[in-house]
Amino acid sequence: MSISREDIEKVAMLARIKVDDEQVSALEKDLGNILDLVDQLGTADTDSVEPMAHPLDAVQKLRADEVTETNQREAFQAIAPATEDGLYLVPRVIE
Amino acid sequence: MQWDIVIGLEIHVQLATRTKIFSGSSTAYGAEPNTQANAVDLAMPGMLPVPNENAFRYAVMFGLATNAEIGRRSVFERKNYFYPDLPKGYQTTQLAEPIVGPGYVDIDLADGSSKRVRIHHAHLEEDAGKSLHEDYHGMTGIDLNRAGTPLIEVVTEPDMNSAEEAVAFAKKLHSLVTSLGICDGDMSQGSMRFDVNISLKPKGSGELGTRTETKNLNSFRFMEQAIAHEVERQMDILEDGGEIVQETRLYNGDRDESRSMRTKEEANDYRYFPCPDLLPVEIDDAFIEDARARLPELPDERKARFRDQYSLNDYDAGVLSGDARLAAFFEETVQHGKDAKLAANWIQGEFSARLNAEEKTVADSPISGAQLGALVVRIADNTVSSAGAKKVFEALWIGENTDVDAIIEEKGLKQVSDTGALEAMVDEVLSSMPEQVEQYKNEDNPKKRKKMLGGFMGPLMKASKGQGNPKLFNEILLKKLEG
Structure with missing residues (x-):
């Protein structure tokens, strides 16, 4: 199965990864190979196999609803690029 | 043309747990920004989520109270999108295997009838943080205290056909979750938020029209107004021969205006997939029975x-x-x-x-x-x-x-109920109003007599400085005038 340039550009945009034109050609080939592998997997007979949500054959442990975390804002904000009034500052977002 | 209105709701209900859905940070409202956002909530590398037992308990209680099937096995998925109030770059939520399956709620309507609204499912997920768009030198401020607060998102079937029904359902749900004690119900603080899906179809038609979604309504009043506004907008377009565009809209309650947020073509592609950090959660009979025993x-x-x-x-x-x-x-x-x-x-x-x-x-x-x-x-x-x-x-x-x-x-508000004292006042007032007494006695129409009787009450209340018992005054008056 092949993948189109448009699909690559769309996936790159969704993942916020910058991809230039030369890279797209290389990706076309690489991602095409991966999709071929997926197609190959798709030919396996899985009728009697239950869908799997997780490779570990185990179930999730739950946690008691008790506060165990303390305020560490200062430590976290020491490594943030910009903060003010206790807020993390990020490039302006307008929707 | 006559139209049928078709409404479905998605409701985000903040669960009143002490801690977040995947971390031991407090969820208390009103704390200083980012003082309740720890390494898990901030999506620091290498952090692993551990689900909160109470979030599941509350979701199961909700399911039991809405006559729903409980998902004995539920799976978390990642819903991918980029927004700075969502530090991981995805929201951990449920999709194919939610904790609460199909159920229903009966609502009472003003005309005395009742109606069943089906719930498609309800799933557990995490809330995002808050963005403050005030001017921080051209930047946006982010408070992640709310990030990771447990939510259940309740998704109804499109079973409501008017703003009245939608609001009745919303109020019933509010009443349910506050009675269950699983949500504080404080809408002004965003504890319940409504998304409304609306479409119109020609009256009696079996085919649904194109719908729009109006997001994030946080009061019953705004919800009612937003529905009225959107129904009118769609009706105008359809009656002019236009077509409804499937889109997400934002409603501004203060101005009674709405605007398009994004259309289907620009719709996010969330690329859901099962979250590898979390194993499937299995709920056993003992857990369900324990939740049932807690139902108030x-x-x-x-x-x-x-x-x-x-x-x-x-x-x-x-x-x-x-x-x-x-x-x-x-x-x-x-x-x-x-x-x-x-x-x-x-x-x-x-x-x-x-x-x-x-x-x-x-x-x-x-x-x-x-x-x-x-x-x-x-x-x-x-x-x-x-x-x-x-x-x-x-x-x-x-x-x-x-x-x-x-x-x-x-304040001297005690009514005088001492019959002797009241009788003396009645005697005094009657003797000062001989003409009215005469008129009363000569009046045959009982309605007019009743009205004239009222005419003595003013002076009596005045005489008693407002403290005479009106009921007793009435009895004494009747006795004196009729007797």
């Missing part, structure tokens, strides 16, 4: 009990049982005040009016049910008139004094 009295049961136990009519029972805190307040009032009907009237009248006027909830009421109950006792035994009772209520409300009897004493 639900609004429908409470309404029936209020009707039977307190002899309230259907309307009063409905209003007083709907909100868990109001119901508790009512019962406390009756416990101290004995007279349930009088208590019901005061709570729906003076008390509710005052709360509304000051935009307060029952939880912020400055007076207790016990105090209102004490006042009800004094109204019922004729110690105060209803006018006097309003003054007592006012004094309690503003905190002048906390004791009903002390207020009555202090």
Whole structure:
């Protein structure tokens, strides 16, 4: 199965990864190979196999609803690029 | 052309757990920004989520209360999108295997009929943080205290056909989750947020029209207005021969305007996939039975009990049982005040009016049910008139004094019920109004006589400085004039 340039550009945009034109050609080939592998997997007979949500054959442990975390804002904000009034500052977002 | 309105709702309900869904950070409202956002909430590398047992317990309680199938196995998925209030770059949520399966809620309508609204499913997920778009040197401020707060998202079938039905459902759901104690119900703080899906179709047609989604309505009033607004907008387009574009819209309640947020073509592609950090969660019978044992009295049961136990009519029972805190307040009032009907009237009248006027909830009421109950006792035994009772209520409300009897004493609001004293006043007033007495005696029309009788009450209340018991005055007057 092949993948189109448009699909690559769309996936790159969704993942916020910058991809230039030369890279797209290389990706076309690489991602095409991966999709071929997926197609190959798709030919396996899985009728009697239950869908799997997780490779570990185990179930999730739950946690008691008790506060165990303390305020560490200062430590976290020491490594943030910009903060003010206790807020993390990020490039302006307008929707 | 006549149109059918078709409405489905998605409701985000913040769960009243002490901690977040995947971390041990507190969820208490109103803390300093980012003081309740730890390494897991901030998506620091290498952090692993561990789900909160209570979030599952509350979701199961919700499922049991809405007659739903409980998902004995539920799976978390990643919903991928980029926004700075979502540090991981994905929201951990459920999709194919949610914790709560199909259920339903019955709603009561104004015309006395009731209607069943089906719930498609309800799933557990995490809330995002908050973006503050005020100007921080051209940047946006992010507070992640809310990030990771547990939510259940309740998705209904498109079973509602008017704003009234949608609002009735929303109120019923509010009543349910607050009665269950799984949500504080404080809409002004975003504890419940509604997304409304609306479409129109020609009356009687079996085919659904194209729908729009209006997001993030956080009051019943805005929800009602937004629906009216969107129905009108779609109707105008359709009647002009246009087509509805499937899109997400934002409604501005202060201006009664809406605008497009994004259309289907620009719709996010969320690329859901099972979250590898979390194993499937299995809920066993013991967990479900434990949740069932925790179910309190639900609004429908409470309404029936209020009707039977307190002899309230259907309307009063409905209003007083709907909100868990109001119901508790009512019962406390009756416990101290004995007279349930009088208590019901005061709570729906003076008390509710005052709360509304000051935009307060029952939880912020400055007076207790016990105090209102004490006042009800004094109204019922004729110690105060209803006018006097309003003054007592006012004094309690503003905190002048906390004791009903002390207020009555202090303000001289005690009604005079001493028949001898009242009779003397009646004699005096009647002798000062001989013409009116004569007219009364010559009047044959009972309606007019009743009206004329009222004419003596003013002077009598004046003579008693407003403290005469009007009922007794009435009896004495009749005796003197008719006898």
